[in-house]
Amino acid sequence: MLGINQPKKNRFKKKKSVENSAMTLKQSIRILFKSSFLALMMVGMSLMFIFIHDVLTQCDYFKAEMITVEGGQRLTPDQILETVEIAEGVNLVSLNLKMIRKRLLAHPWIAEADIRRTFPGSIAIHIREQEPLAVLDFGKQFLINHSGVIFKEAQGNEIADMPVMSGIDYSDWTSTQTPETKVFVSVLEVLNIGKTAETVLPNTLIKKINVDREIGLTLETDGPARTIQLGYGDYLKKYSRLEKIFSYVEQDEEIEFIEVVDLRNPDHIVARPGKEKLSENDKKEV
Numbered sequence: 637m638l639g640i641n642q643p644k645k646n647r648f649k650k651k652k653s654v655e656n657s658a659m660t661l662k663q664s665i666r667i668l669f670k671s672s673f674l675a676l677m678m679v680g681m682s683l684m685f686i687f688i689h690d691v692l693t694q695c696d697y698f699k700a701e702m703i704t705v706e707g708g709q710r711l712t713p714d715q716i717l718e719t720v721e722i723a724e725g726v727n728l729v730s731l732n733l734k735m736i737r738k739r740l741l742a743h744p745w746i747a748e749a750d751i752r753r754t755f756p757g758s759i760a761i762h763i764r765e766q767e768p769l770a771v772l773d774f775g776k777q778f779l780i781n782h783s784g785v786i787f788k789e790a791q792g793n794e795i796a797d798m799p800v801m802s803g804i805d806y807s808d809w810t811s812t813q814t815p816e817t818k819v820f821v822s823v824l825e826v827l828n829i830g831k832t833a834e835t836v837l838p839n840t841l842i843k844k845i846n847v848d849r850e851i852g853l854t855l856e857t858d859g860p861a862r863t864i865q866l867g868y869g870d871y872l873k874k875y876s877r878l879e880k881i882f883s884y885v886e887q888d889e890e891i892e893f894i895e896v897v898d899l900r901n902p903d904h905i906v907a908r909p910g911k912e913k914l915s916e917n918d919k920k921e922v
Contacts (some may be wrong), residue, residue, distance in 0.1 A: 638879075640853060644894070646868065653818070654864070655780065655791065658761060658786070676736050676868065680767055686806070693807065697787045699726070699757060700722075700724055700725060700726050700727075700728055700753075700757055700758065700759050701724065701725075701726070701757040701758065702724070702758045702759070703717065703723075703724055703758070703759045703760075703761070703910070704723070704758070704759070704760050704761065705761045705762075705763075706760075706761070706762045707762050707763040707764055707765065708763060708765065709765055710745055710765055711745055711746070711763070716761060716763065717761075718734045718867075719739055719740060719746075720739050720740060720751070720761065721739070721745050722736065722759070722858075726759075728753045728755060728756075728757070728759070731753060731759070733751055733752075733753070735749055736751050737749050737750070740763060741760075744766070744787055745765050745766050745787075745788070746762040746763050746764075746765060746766070747763075747764050747765060747766045747767075747781070747787075748763065748838035749761070749763045749764075750762045750916060752765075766787050766788075767780070767781055767782055768780070768781060768787075768798060769781055769782050769784075769798070769827050770798050770799045770823075770829075770839070770845070771795045771798050771799065771800040771801065771802050771803055772786060772792050772804065772809070773800055773801060773802045773804075773806070774806055775801070776789060777789070777790040777795065778790055781826070782831075784809070784820060784823075784824045784887060786809070797840050798839065799827065799830075799839055799842040799843065799844065799845050800843070800844050800845070801823060801844075801845045801846075801847065802844065802846055802847070802849060803846050803847040804819060804823075804847050808820060808847070808849075809824055819847055819849065820867065822852065822853055822868055822869070822871075823835050823845060823853065825849065825871055825909050826855075826866065826871055827839060827845075829871060829872070829875060830842060835875065836875050836878050836879040836882060837855070837857065837859065837864075837875065837878065841857050841858050841859045842855055842856075842857050843856045843901065844856040845857060851865070851867060851900070852865075852866060852867035852868040852900065853865075853866040853867065853868070854866065859882075860881075860885045860893050860894060860896050861878070861881070861882070861884045861885070861893065861894040861895075861896075861907075862893065862894065862896045862898075862910065863895065863896045863897070864878065864897050864899060865896070865897070865899060865900050865902030866897045866899055867899070870902055873902045875898040875900045876885070876901060877899060877902050877905055878897070881894065881897060881907060882907070891909045892909075893909070894908065894909055894910060895908045895909065895910040896908045
C-alpha cells in the first residue's frame with residue numbers, strides 16, 4: 637500500500653555477530669594459553685622445589701656431626717635423644733623443630749624444652765626438668781611441682797624424702813581451669829616455706845600432711861615434734877613460735893621430744909611432751 641514505510645533490513649547485524657564470535661574465540665584461546673602456561677610454571681616450580689629439597693636432605697654437608705644435650709638431671713642424654721628420635725648423622729634440613737619440641741614436652745619429666753640447629757652440622761637441645769615438691773595422694777599417688785601442678789603419677793623410687801599429702805579431694809586441688817582453693821593455697825604455702833634452708837621445719841623432715849577441711853593442716857614429722865597441728869593461715873608466725881619450742885626442747889634435758897603441738901592459735905599454744913625415747917631418725921637436726 638502506498639504511504640506505509642516498510643522496515644529496512646539491518647545489513648550490518650550478521651557482520652557484527654561474526655566479529656563478536658571471532659573475538660570471543662580469541663579471548664578463550666588467550667585464557668586457555670595463560671592458564672596452561674601458569675599450570676606448567678607451577679608444576680615446574682614444584683618439581684624444582686622437590687629437587688632442591690631432595691638435594692639438601694641427602695647432602696652430607698648438612699648431616700649433624702654433633703648433638704649436645706643440656707639440662708637433664710634425672711634424664712640421661714641418651715634418654716632425651718630417644719625421646720626426640722634423632723641421632724648423629726641426621727640431616728639438619730629434614731628436622732621438624734616444632735615436632736621435636738612437642739615430643740620433648742610430652743615427656744612427664746620435661747617442663748620446658750628448646751632445640752636449635754646450627755648449620756652446617758650441629759644440634760643443641762636444652763631442657764628444664766620438673767622439680768617435684770610433694771606427693772599428692774588421691775588413692776593413687778601423684779607428683780606435684782613447685783607451682784602445685786600435677787605432672788605425673790608417682791613411682792616408688794620417686795617419693796623419697798618428700799611429704800605425702802592426704803585427705804585432699806580432687807576438687808580441693810586447683811588446675812588451669814579452676815580457681816585456687818583454701819586447701820590448695822594453705823598446703824602450697826607450707827611447702828614453699830619448707831623449701832628454704834633457714835626454716836625450722838624443712839620439707840625433708842615432713843613425712844605427711846593430713847588435711848581436714850574444718851581444722852586445716854596437721855603435719856607428721858621426723859623431728860622434735862611428732863605431730864604439729866597447724867590449722868589454716870599465719871604460718872610464718874606459727875613457725876616462729878615452733879622455733880622457740882624446739883629451742884626450749886633442746887635446752888631441757890628432761891624433754892626428749894614433743895608428741896603433739898597445737899599451733900592452730902599461735903597466741904595460745906598447747907604442747908604435750910612425749911614419754912618414749914626418740915629414734916635416731918627422730919633426732920635429725922632441725
